[in-house]
Amino acid sequence: MTDRRNFLKTTLLASSALALPRLSRAAATLAGSVPGNVGARVVSTWDFGVPANIAAWGVLGKGGKPLDAVETGVMVPESDLHNHSVGRAGYPDRDGHVTLDASIMDGDGSCGAVAALEHIGHPIQVARKVMENTPHVLLVADGALEFALQQGFKKEHLLTPESEKAWHEWLKQAKYTPVANSENIDYHRSLQNSLGMPGGKNNHDTIGMLAVDANGRMAGACTTSGMAWKLHGRVGDSPIIGAGLYVDNEVGGATSTGVGEEVIRNAGSFLVVELMRQGRTPQEACEEAVRRIVKKRPQATKDMQVGFLALRRDGECGAYAIQKGFTYAVCDVHQQDRLLASPSLYQTTYT
Template sequence: MYGMIATWRMAYEGVEDAVRQLAKGTGAGDALVAAIRAVEDEEYYKSVGYGGLPNEEMVVELDAGYMDGDTLSIGCVGAIRDFSSPICIARALSDEPVNNFLVGEGAEKYAHRHGFARKNMLSERAKIHYQNRVKELKQTDRKPYSGHDTVGMICLDIQGHMTAGTSTSGLFMKHAGRIGDSPIAGSGFYVDSQVGGASATGLGEDVMKGCVSYEIVRLMREGKTPQEACEQAVRHFDAELRRRRGQAGDMSLVAMNNKGEWGAATNIDTFSFVVATAQQPPTVYLVKRDETGNAHFEQASAAWMEDYVRTRKAAVERK
């Protein structure tokens, strides 16, 4: 048995390549990092890696996290600038005995010392997105932070080894130095090869209030299926935030257990994810919520898939 599940349609190509490698015996660490790198390197996916959404100073600051489900080792970077593969740096940090979470200048010094490639991560498209948003804010009451998607993945290899990883540019026009849930173990991701793993995307400031990824793994440890665990954790914490604070930010999670069973849940109208196992080819699903709040899955149509790519690759014009 092997498998992989990932947040958002943007992960599809990376997952597709990774599961081919898993079928040949590639380990969960190498497969997961390769799949996330495919998203980081694609400039048209504007919330991860190259071409990611800039902060308020028009600087791309990236966050990433990696976890080994066998050893529970973690490696994380936050607010790192001008390095092309945050997930690779995070994985390298997971091998260190201490200093596993580095941010800003410290993360950049570590990456430089260890030979990671420097790259200006601000693409021309990202500049135009930023400049357009600045103009919009002068004319409307739209929130500057609108637009943020994390790629998060859980991977299981044929040896039963599991890994988890995330990568993101975070909130659009965030304050310099802001870090959300994505690189924080237990919030943005968590995995234990004896149980399974989970990963989150959404408004980090709210997701990390509940350590939702860890909660899903805890529920799976108690015997819940991945789907039951996702639904229970998301529904409960969404309700708790609304009770205590009057509102809850976007929250979508995916999970896979060590049997290759999977699940997903969300508190937004539509959320897409990608899953593949030894029995199931890479498939994109949409999680949709009806007027009563109940969620259901449907496989993304060919037209939806084509439209997704077309809209993201469309030319960006200055307003």
């Protein structure tokens, strides 16, 4: 996760052309659960969830389907050329390939996903086509690309000049570790300095989004370019239904962020939803999921980040992370640009 830090800028909303001011992490207020029973609501991970939520709200707030809302919402960071952890401007793997992962899920159990997809800037749209136009759930690599082209998507070159420059700089040292640790944090900062890139708080990666309408119908989406400089072919939790994303109209939904390997090992998002089914609040469910991850591998997880975000069908939401620094955005009829700082197991700042 540490290698795939996003530069803290907002994006032009592709769907509404609404420009938002640059967000500061200082604007995030610490929160546990956020009460529900407010009607429709959208929640998503990280600061760039704010503009993504507003795009989604443009659909949901007008009575649109949650599935359409989450697809529209996550396309915003997928389009952001300053976002190096999601979509078309993502950092490549260690061989220079930009490979994208995404999943989408309706509350009725319908779902679709793509993994290790190259040359398509909006993997979330391809994931939805997998859900709607095939009997499958997950397509990967060349097969996913072939399917996308058959569905009318246009092949494009995704390695942007900025990402390519960062990759060549990384090749000088070629440090690759699959976990988020202090060495990688220091390395990423030095990489930013050497390239003249903006510094600041950059612990952003996957965007996961959950939405519920006034009738309790739900959907979710998750999209990422994965861990920068990863082994070619590596796939994290984002396109794995039950790991990076899970939604059930009877209960609620959950999504994750951070080091995907740890989420996969624990079927993290499915776990959160099942804990809510057993009576835990969204906040309590996220906390329990994080604690289980740390309990199983305390030494391996002490310096890495994993966070969960949950939304119950009545609109109550909660979040929890291993390390301090995880933020999430909440959007409903009362406020469209709320940014909250998640509680965490460890209180040392993880930046």
